[in-house]
Amino acid sequence: xxxxxxxxxxxxxxxxxxxxxxxxxxxxxxxxxxxxxxxxxxxxxxxxxxxxxxxxxxxxxxxxxxxxxxxxxxxxxxxxxxxxxxxxxxxxxxxxxxxxxxxxxxxxxxxxxxxxxxxxxxxxxxxxxxxxxxxxxxxxxxxxxxxxxxxxxxxxxxxxxxxxxxxxxxxxxxxxxxxxxxxxxxxxxxxxxxxxxxxxxxxxxxxxxxxxxxxxxxxxxxxxxxxxxxxxxxxxxxxxxxxxxxxxxxxxxxxxxxxxxxxxxxxx
Amino acid sequence: xxxxxxxxxxxxxxxxxxxxxxxxxxxxxxxxxxxxxxxxxxxxxxxxxxxxxxxxxxxxxxxxxxxxxxxxxxxxxxxxxxxxxxxxxxxxxxxxxxxxxxxxxxxxxxxxxxxxxxxxxxxxxxxxxxxxxxxxxxxxxxxxxxxxxxxxxxxxxxxxxxxxxxxxxxxxxxxxxxxxxxxxxxxxxxxxxxxxxxxxxxxxxxxxxxxxxxxxxxxxxxxxxxxxxxxxxxxxxxxxxxxxxxxxxxxxxxxxxxxxxxxxxxxxxxxxxxxxxxxxxxxxxxxxxxxxxxxxxxxxxxxxxxxxx
Numbered sequence: 001x002x003x004x005x006x007x008x009x010x011x012x013x014x015x016x017x018x019x020x021x022x023x024x025x026x027x028x029x030x031x032x033x034x035x036x037x038x039x040x041x042x043x044x045x046x047x048x049x050x051x052x053x054x055x056x057x058x059x060x061x062x063x064x065x066x067x068x069x070x071x072x073x074x075x076x077x078x079x080x081x082x083x084x085x086x087x088x089x090x091x092x093x094x095x096x097x098x099x100x101x102x103x104x105x106x107x108x109x110x111x112x113x114x115x116x117x118x119x120x121x122x123x124x125x126x127x128x129x130x131x132x133x134x135x136x137x138x139x140x141x142x143x144x145x146x147x148x149x150x151x152x153x154x155x156x157x158x159x160x161x162x163x164x165x166x167x168x169x170x171x172x173x174x175x176x177x178x179x180x181x182x183x184x185x186x187x188x189x190x191x192x193x194x195x196x197x198x199x200x201x202x203x204x205x206x207x208x209x210x211x212x213x214x215x216x217x218x219x220x221x222x223x224x225x226x227x228x229x230x231x232x233x234x235x236x237x238x239x240x241x242x243x244x245x246x247x248x249x250x251x252x253x254x255x256x257x258x259x260x261x262x263x264x265x266x267x268x
Numbered sequence: 269x270x271x272x273x274x275x276x277x278x279x280x281x282x283x284x285x286x287x288x289x290x291x292x293x294x295x296x297x298x299x300x301x302x303x304x305x306x307x308x309x310x311x312x313x314x315x316x317x318x319x320x321x322x323x324x325x326x327x328x329x330x331x332x333x334x335x336x337x338x339x340x341x342x343x344x345x346x347x348x349x350x351x352x353x354x355x356x357x358x359x360x361x362x363x364x365x366x367x368x369x370x371x372x373x374x375x376x377x378x379x380x381x382x383x384x385x386x387x388x389x390x391x392x393x394x395x396x397x398x399x400x401x402x403x404x405x406x407x408x409x410x411x412x413x414x415x416x417x418x419x420x421x422x423x424x425x426x427x428x429x430x431x432x433x434x435x436x437x438x439x440x441x442x443x444x445x446x447x448x449x450x451x452x453x454x455x456x457x458x459x460x461x462x463x464x465x466x467x468x469x470x471x472x473x474x475x476x477x478x479x480x481x482x483x484x485x486x487x488x489x490x491x492x493x494x495x496x497x498x499x500x501x502x503x504x505x506x507x508x509x510x511x512x513x514x515x516x517x518x519x520x521x522x523x524x525x526x527x528x529x530x531x532x533x534x535x536x537x538x539x540x541x542x543x544x545x546x547x548x549x550x551x552x553x554x555x556x557x558x559x560x561x562x563x564x565x566x567x568x569x570x571x572x573x574x575x576x577x
Contacts, residue, residue: 013373013376013381016370019370019373020371023455023458024396024459027455028404030407030411031399034410045406045409046413088301088304096300098298111312114512115512117537118516118553122315125322125550126318129322144311148308208401212537229523241403244399245399248398
């Protein structure tokens with residue numbers, strides 16, 4: 001017999017899982033709803049009335065869009081550099097044997113196994129002691145540093161799962177080393193490299209702790225939000241948060257859709 | 269595994285007569301490593317050295333700091349901020365436990381029960397990342413607002429009585445209490461728990477579940493004896509990815525907490541950026557690093573041996 005209690009017991013995992021998902025999504029819902037708010041004070045924490053003002057004028061707050069542009073710029077550059085350096089390291093680790101392999105592996109692993117604040121503080125110690133002016137360049141240097149390890153991890157996983165016989169086959173067919181690399185190795189490693197690059201971009205764009213320590217007076221987007229938590233939160237912050245969310249979800253869904261179509265297009 | 273792109277550096281006499289690789293070829297891996305490793309040496313290792321030197325300096329901002337090998341700073345900093353250290357470990361530990369408790373059902377759901385919804389659910393798990401985490405953390409100020417529906421509901425079911433008995437809330441407030449900070453930490457690091465859990469659950473061969481069922485194991489027993497042990501790698505990496513960043517976090521305590529919920533991250537941040545007492549800040553940061561590394565090492569050892577049993 002199916003009583004409500006047995007139904008509950010059978011679907012306990014589903015209910016608990018969806019509950020967790022709701023917990024994870026709720027703040028995004030609040031951010032979106034409150035992008036249509038017209039708060040009465042300086043802080044956008046309590047619902048007042050519906051308004052489209054912020055959406056009509058997303059850059060209406062001083063420095064907001066400037067900080068957004070700066071964050072995008074830093075994320076782009078650190079992604080480019082970290083992906084290039086990290087991919088090279090990943091290939092060296094998987095494809096070659098050399099001395100100090102273990103040391104290199106732990107050097108890559110350590111930045112990921114350390115509280116961010118420790119790296120943030122030590123970088124500041126370096127810059128202070130060397131008398132380096134904090135700003136755009138120190139932020140960029142720091143972001144490249146912590147993105148590197150994540151790129152190495154992503155690319156390494158992909159290259160490890162690659163069948164080495166494909167490259168042997170290319171060489172047997174008289175492809176030179178450069179040709180083999182460009183025509184065979186790189187296309188197969190591409191998803192790993194892309195994953196590493198996307199992760200770098202997201203990590204750099206949203207980084208707060210390391211940037212907070214090493215930015216001086218330069219204001220990135222997360223720094224702007226942090227400052228606004230003290231001075232007053234403009235509704236435009238929610239507008240930008242919502243827009244970013246929608247754009248990213250659309251990109252991911254489009255990617256999945258394209259992937260599904262490709263899979264259907266080439267049956268086994 | 270065999271190296272294919274370059275012949276391995278095996279001792280020359282053994283093995284078939286391969287032609288010796290040229291020096292240029294043997295240097296290839298080092299050239300590949302050079303720029304990235306140099307970057308990490310200069311901007312990860314060297315900063316540690318500078319921070320170590322800062323931590324044993326004495327002096328003042330006006331007269332400048334000098335290395336005097338003043339190791340007492342470590343002891344003084346540790347004893348003065350012991351409550352904040354303990355609080356950090358307590359909050360981070362609680363948040364990690366909650367992440368595991370909340371994250372496991374969702375990872376399990378996605379891995380085994382989602383069917384064609386799997387892709388969508390995975391997107392929903394990582395979707396919050398697309399909005400800056402500071403904005404999302406600020407949203408908790410709205411959700412947990414005094415007298416709001418969430419606090420009202422928690423009060424109505426007696427949840428706040430339990431948490432105030434545990435010392436995590438006071439009266440009918442949630443904001444500016446330890447509960448709010450733990451709630452924010454749990455929220456912020458949940459995806460770091462769910463993704464590794466999912467990837468290790470997803471690799472489990474579901475025929476093992478069927479086999480256990482055929483051997484008259486009840487669902488709870490199947491979970492305890494088959495599923496959970498096989499998901500241990502995910503549990504270990506998930507708890508590490510949650511606990512390590514949570515222990516050094518100061519964003520949640522600053523935005524959702526009060527002066528009574530300051531974590532060690534808040535202390536390091538204000539010592540470095542506001543009070544400008546660099547030696548104490550550097551010492552605190554090294555003590556935090558040492559505590560985390562020791563705990564992580566012990567944990568990996570213990571989890572590793574349990575895994576073998």
